[in-house]
Amino acid sequence: MSAVWIVMLVVGAASLAFRLLPIVAVERIGLSPRTANGLRHAGSGAVAALAALAILGPGSLRPNPAVLVAVAVGGFLAWRGWSMTRVVLAGGAAYALVAVATALL
Structure with a gap:
Protein backbone atom coordinates (compact mmCIF):
# COMPACT_ATOMS: atom_id res chain seq x y z
CA MET A 1 0.00 0.00 0.00
CA SER A 2 1.50 3.32 -1.02
CA ALA A 3 1.88 6.29 1.27
CA VAL A 4 -0.83 8.19 -0.60
CA TRP A 5 -3.45 5.57 0.29
CA ILE A 6 -2.37 5.54 3.92
CA VAL A 7 -2.64 9.32 4.11
CA MET A 8 -6.07 9.23 2.44
CA LEU A 9 -7.35 6.64 4.91
CA VAL A 10 -5.98 8.55 7.90
CA VAL A 11 -7.48 11.84 6.71
CA GLY A 12 -10.82 10.12 6.01
CA ALA A 13 -10.87 8.54 9.48
CA ALA A 14 -9.97 11.86 11.11
CA SER A 15 -12.71 13.62 9.15
CA LEU A 16 -15.27 11.02 10.19
CA ALA A 17 -14.20 11.28 13.84
CA PHE A 18 -14.32 15.08 13.69
CA ARG A 19 -17.91 14.96 12.42
CA LEU A 20 -19.10 12.09 14.60
CA LEU A 21 -17.58 13.21 17.92
CA PRO A 22 -20.00 16.13 18.56
CA ILE A 23 -23.02 13.93 17.82
CA VAL A 24 -21.87 11.21 20.22
CA ALA A 25 -20.87 13.73 22.88
CA VAL A 26 -24.24 15.51 22.76
CA GLU A 27 -26.09 12.22 23.15
CA ARG A 28 -24.06 11.23 26.20
CA ILE A 29 -23.72 14.61 27.92
CA GLY A 30 -26.89 16.36 26.76
CA LEU A 31 -27.46 20.05 26.19
CA SER A 32 -28.82 22.74 28.43
CA PRO A 33 -32.05 24.36 27.23
CA ARG A 34 -30.21 27.62 26.57
CA THR A 35 -27.59 25.89 24.40
CA ALA A 36 -30.23 23.90 22.53
CA ASN A 37 -32.16 27.12 21.84
CA GLY A 38 -29.01 28.82 20.57
CA LEU A 39 -28.15 25.92 18.29
CA ARG A 40 -31.70 25.89 16.97
CA HIS A 41 -31.13 29.38 15.54
Whole structure:
Protein backbone atom coordinates (compact mmCIF):
# COMPACT_ATOMS: atom_id res chain seq x y z
CA MET A 1 0.00 0.00 0.00
CA SER A 2 1.50 3.32 -1.02
CA ALA A 3 1.88 6.29 1.27
CA VAL A 4 -0.83 8.19 -0.60
CA TRP A 5 -3.45 5.57 0.29
CA ILE A 6 -2.37 5.54 3.92
CA VAL A 7 -2.64 9.32 4.11
CA MET A 8 -6.07 9.23 2.44
CA LEU A 9 -7.35 6.64 4.91
CA VAL A 10 -5.98 8.55 7.90
CA VAL A 11 -7.48 11.84 6.71
CA GLY A 12 -10.82 10.12 6.01
CA ALA A 13 -10.87 8.54 9.48
CA ALA A 14 -9.97 11.86 11.11
CA SER A 15 -12.71 13.62 9.15
CA LEU A 16 -15.27 11.02 10.19
CA ALA A 17 -14.20 11.28 13.84
CA PHE A 18 -14.32 15.08 13.69
CA ARG A 19 -17.91 14.96 12.42
CA LEU A 20 -19.10 12.09 14.60
CA LEU A 21 -17.58 13.21 17.92
CA PRO A 22 -20.00 16.13 18.56
CA ILE A 23 -23.02 13.93 17.82
CA VAL A 24 -21.87 11.21 20.22
CA ALA A 25 -20.87 13.73 22.88
CA VAL A 26 -24.24 15.51 22.76
CA GLU A 27 -26.09 12.22 23.15
CA ARG A 28 -24.06 11.23 26.20
CA ILE A 29 -23.72 14.61 27.92
CA GLY A 30 -26.89 16.36 26.76
CA LEU A 31 -27.46 20.05 26.19
CA SER A 32 -28.82 22.74 28.43
CA PRO A 33 -32.05 24.36 27.23
CA ARG A 34 -30.21 27.62 26.57
CA THR A 35 -27.59 25.89 24.40
CA ALA A 36 -30.23 23.90 22.53
CA ASN A 37 -32.16 27.12 21.84
CA GLY A 38 -29.01 28.82 20.57
CA LEU A 39 -28.15 25.92 18.29
CA ARG A 40 -31.70 25.89 16.97
CA HIS A 41 -31.13 29.38 15.54
CA ALA A 42 -27.50 28.92 14.45
CA GLY A 43 -28.40 27.85 10.90
CA SER A 44 -30.58 30.92 10.33
CA GLY A 45 -27.82 33.15 11.65
CA ALA A 46 -25.24 31.56 9.36
CA VAL A 47 -27.48 31.96 6.31
CA ALA A 48 -28.19 35.59 7.25
CA ALA A 49 -24.46 36.28 7.58
CA LEU A 50 -23.75 34.69 4.21
CA ALA A 51 -26.54 36.69 2.58
CA ALA A 52 -25.25 39.93 4.10
CA LEU A 53 -21.72 39.23 2.86
CA ALA A 54 -23.04 38.36 -0.60
CA ILE A 55 -25.05 41.56 -0.77
CA LEU A 56 -22.21 43.82 0.35
CA GLY A 57 -19.55 42.13 -1.75
CA PRO A 58 -15.80 42.13 -1.18
CA GLY A 59 -14.42 45.36 0.24
CA SER A 60 -17.49 47.50 -0.40
CA LEU A 61 -20.21 48.94 1.77
CA ARG A 62 -22.39 49.69 -1.27
CA PRO A 63 -24.59 46.72 -2.16
CA ASN A 64 -24.72 45.32 -5.66
CA PRO A 65 -28.31 45.94 -6.88
CA ALA A 66 -28.51 42.63 -8.76
CA VAL A 67 -27.47 40.63 -5.71
CA LEU A 68 -29.78 42.65 -3.48
CA VAL A 69 -32.79 41.95 -5.72
CA ALA A 70 -31.88 38.26 -6.11
CA VAL A 71 -31.58 37.78 -2.34
CA ALA A 72 -34.85 39.64 -1.74
CA VAL A 73 -36.72 37.56 -4.34
CA GLY A 74 -35.22 34.30 -3.09
CA GLY A 75 -35.88 35.15 0.54
CA PHE A 76 -39.47 36.10 -0.15
CA LEU A 77 -40.16 32.94 -2.13
CA ALA A 78 -38.49 30.76 0.50
CA TRP A 79 -40.61 32.47 3.16
CA ARG A 80 -43.71 31.66 1.07
CA GLY A 81 -42.73 27.97 1.11
CA TRP A 82 -41.52 27.45 -2.44
CA SER A 83 -39.18 24.55 -3.19
CA MET A 84 -35.44 25.19 -3.11
CA THR A 85 -35.18 24.57 -6.85
CA ARG A 86 -37.75 27.25 -7.62
CA VAL A 87 -36.18 29.67 -5.15
CA VAL A 88 -32.72 29.29 -6.71
CA LEU A 89 -34.06 29.56 -10.26
CA ALA A 90 -36.16 32.63 -9.45
CA GLY A 91 -33.25 34.29 -7.63
CA GLY A 92 -30.93 33.55 -10.54
CA ALA A 93 -33.42 34.93 -13.04
CA ALA A 94 -33.90 38.08 -10.95
CA TYR A 95 -30.12 38.50 -10.74
CA ALA A 96 -29.73 38.10 -14.50
CA LEU A 97 -32.52 40.56 -15.30
CA VAL A 98 -31.20 43.25 -12.97
CA ALA A 99 -27.59 42.70 -14.07
CA VAL A 100 -28.55 43.09 -17.75
CA ALA A 101 -30.73 46.12 -16.99
CA THR A 102 -27.95 47.88 -15.05
CA ALA A 103 -25.40 47.04 -17.76
CA LEU A 104 -27.64 48.57 -20.42
CA LEU A 105 -28.22 51.75 -18.44
